[in-house]
Amino acid sequence: MAVDGTAGRVTRRRLRTRANLLEAAFTVFAGKGFGHVSIEEVCEAAGYTRGAFYSNFTGLDELFFALYTERAELIAEQVSGAFALDGPDLDVTAAVDRVTDVLLLDHDWLLVKTDFLVHAARDPEVARGLLEHRARLRRTIADRLARSHDHTALPAVLGGAEGAAHAVVAAYDGVTVQLLLDRDVARARAWLKQLLTALLTG
Amino acid sequence: MAVDGTAGRVTRRRLRTRANLLEAAFTVFAGKGFGHVSIEEVCEAAGYTRGAFYSNFTGLDELFFALYTERAELIAEQVSGAFALDGPDLDVTAAVDRVTDVLLLDHDWLLVKTDFLVHAARDPEVARGLLEHRARLRRTIADRLARSHDHTALPAVLGGAEGAAHAVVAAYDGVTVQLLLDRDVARARAWLKQLLTALLTG
């Protein structure tokens, strides 16, 4: 059995191996891409055999999903946190600075993230989940932006805070692509900051 | 032999099968993703056997590269064309309209394109090629934007026509991601238009 809500015993060892498998999988996925990775490779990297794998997951898909959601949740919290540090009124410029500073722009993570994107783009079920995740993130950002002390600062073309939040995500996605190719993190941060200021204080 | 500059004979049949293989590969790649596709699947979809394949390509990588560059070149021409239709002076608003109208936003193509992106992101050699392609496209856009009759129309934050072109590409990439997930082409077009106007006429 792989995933059972009914935990017979608490099993301490199991959690360790599961975590080890996930961490090893991240490295392997980042290196070769989800599509080109075999179960054996993951096990070898983690120092286990397939027995351990099949005892914890039903297949690569399940592991991949678990891996992604785990890390994505973490990052979403980071972004929310960067926006949340303000008082009741939001200073857009300061928020932009904080976000671009704190945002995790790790090449390996971007690789896995994009792998997951194409995976989701082919599976409506997975796409649904990912869309909801993105919608929640946008909602958070929109809420913060709505508290801006100068509402007219947001360009009207975008259509309010909702549109602005959408634009923020789009900018992030756009920067991601370039960063995936040139691997220049510093430039990406600067560029993201430019884009965001152009979009939010236009 | 697979790729020889010295064409012994002109060979008409060969070109057909090669084209057939490429077209079939596009469908198969779009459906399952580059990483999950076997040579046999491509051959079967095209109505050939592996013999034909190995006679035309050295492996899946080469075919994938050929497939991508072929279509990417086509699209780049479309975009350039949309910008080029103007007279000596560029009407930014009109150009944005044309681009968003003409731009190919086919879901299958976006899938393949993104697959190729992650592929390139892991292979510096391929990444180089892709970066150059993107740079050429940006250059074209920047040239057009520089001819705008009202230069001050471009937001200063972006840093001139170069920056603006960069922003256009980023916006396109950003919209691509959302479109991959929700498959709403009409919305994507409208959204892209909003983004571009916000960026270029800020």
Added chain:
DNA sequence: CGTATCCGATACACCGATGTATCGAACAGG
């Protein structure tokens, strides 16, 4: 029409990965 060449189908040998079934060892609970 003849023929030399090319192209792609067929057959073959070879992994590598998969999933399952079984077994010994580790571990929590008493």
Added chain:
DNA sequence: CCTGTTCGATACATCGGTGTATCGGATACG
């Protein structure tokens, strides 16, 4: 410490894909 349960290693059968070598038919050209 003892014991029943759980976890993960090992062994096995199987399958699908790979790449190559060879052969027959198609095709361009004289």
